[in-house]
Amino acid sequence: MITFDNVNKRYASGQDALVRVSLEIPSGDMVFLTGHSGAGKSTLLRLLTAIERPTKGSILVAGQNLNRLRNGQVPYYRRNLGIVFQNHQLLFDRSVYDNIALPLSVAGCNKREVGRRVRAALDKVGLLNKEKQNPIMLSGGEQQRVGIARAVVNKPAILVADEPTGNLDPKLSQEIMELFTDFNAVGVTVLVASHDLELVARMRRRVLTLQSGQLIYDGVPSREVLPS
Numbered sequence: 001m002i003t004f005d006n007v008n009k010r011y012a013s014g015q016d017a018l019v020r021v022s023l024e025i026p027s028g029d030m031v032f033l034t035g036h037s038g039a040g041k042s043t044l045l046r047l048l049t050a051i052e053r054p055t056k057g058s059i060l061v062a063g064q065n066l067n068r069l070r071n072g073q074v075p076y077y078r079r080n081l082g083i084v085f086q087n088h089q090l091l092f093d094r095s096v097y098d099n100i101a102l103p104l105s106v107a108g109c110n111k112r113e114v115g116r117r118v119r120a121a122l123d124k125v126g127l128l129n130k131e132k133q134n135p136i137m138l139s140g141g142e143q144q145r146v147g148i149a150r151a152v153v154n155k156p157a158i159l160v161a162d163e164p165t166g167n168l169d170p171k172l173s174q175e176i177m178e179l180f181t182d183f184n185a186v187g188v189t190v191l192v193a194s195h196d197l198e199l200v201a202r203m204r205r206r207v208l209t210l211q212s213g214q215l216i217y218d219g220v221p222s223r224e225v226l227p228s
């Protein structure tokens with residue numbers, strides 16, 4: 001369970017990025033976070049991933065109060081999370097395999113286990129035949145799949161994605177969303193921030209909408225308002 005209780009985030013610049021945000025996401029849910037540019041989506045994800053701290057209010061993740069997390073505990077906390085970025089942040093001087101293996105090597109996995117898990121992750125995103133390639137050789141959609149494989153390789157309970165389809169065309173975007181649906185189907189809690197309202201509506205999942213830092217909608221959009 002993810003709980004935000006009356007969370008405010010004011011940056012040092014004085015900008016209020018989140019204002020009294022309260023929400024609950026039960027374990028195993030798949031939820032979309034939407035809103036205009038500057039609405040506070042990335043800030044909410046940065047608080048959840050403990051990149052930023054709230055100014056007020058509390059955030060609980062699987063019973064752990066993030067306000068009480070000491071800086072030294074943050075890397076351990078993040079092992080429960082898979083994080084996917086829009087620009088995927090792959091290392092172009094290493095192979096696809098090495099990019100995906102990175103979080104496991106950091107966690108101290110042995111070589112055999114790393115191989116088994118990297119191939120399982122590549123299999124899930126449909127890129128088993130690309131492990132030796134350099135990510136620069138891959139298409140934008142494939143690079144994003146590598147980013148997703150890296151995010152799921154240590155089997156996180158929660159998968160967080162910030163505009164994961166930002167640079168992709170509609171068909172590839174839909175495929176990426178379906179990948180997230182597959183992970184959710186096996187029990188992973190999934191939270192995806194996207195400003196692509198059509199794509200989000202088509203998924204027919206719970207949607208949280210932010211506007212100027214406030215949560216203005218929390219529900220499943222009805223079929224009638226969906227684009228055909």
Ligand SMILES: Nc1ncnc2c1ncn2[C@@H]1O[C@H](COP(=O)(O)OP(=O)(O)OP(=O)(O)O)[C@@H](O)[C@H]1O
Nearest residue numbers: 011013015017035036037038039040041042043044
């Ligand atoms: N590090 C920062 N310092 C100061 N202000 C910031 C910082 N990060 C974001 N903001 C401001 O906080 C507000 C919310 O930004 P945020 O990036 O969370 O929005 P967003 O909904 O993710 O937007 P986008 O879709 O454009 O990424 C904006 O007004 C932004 O300018």
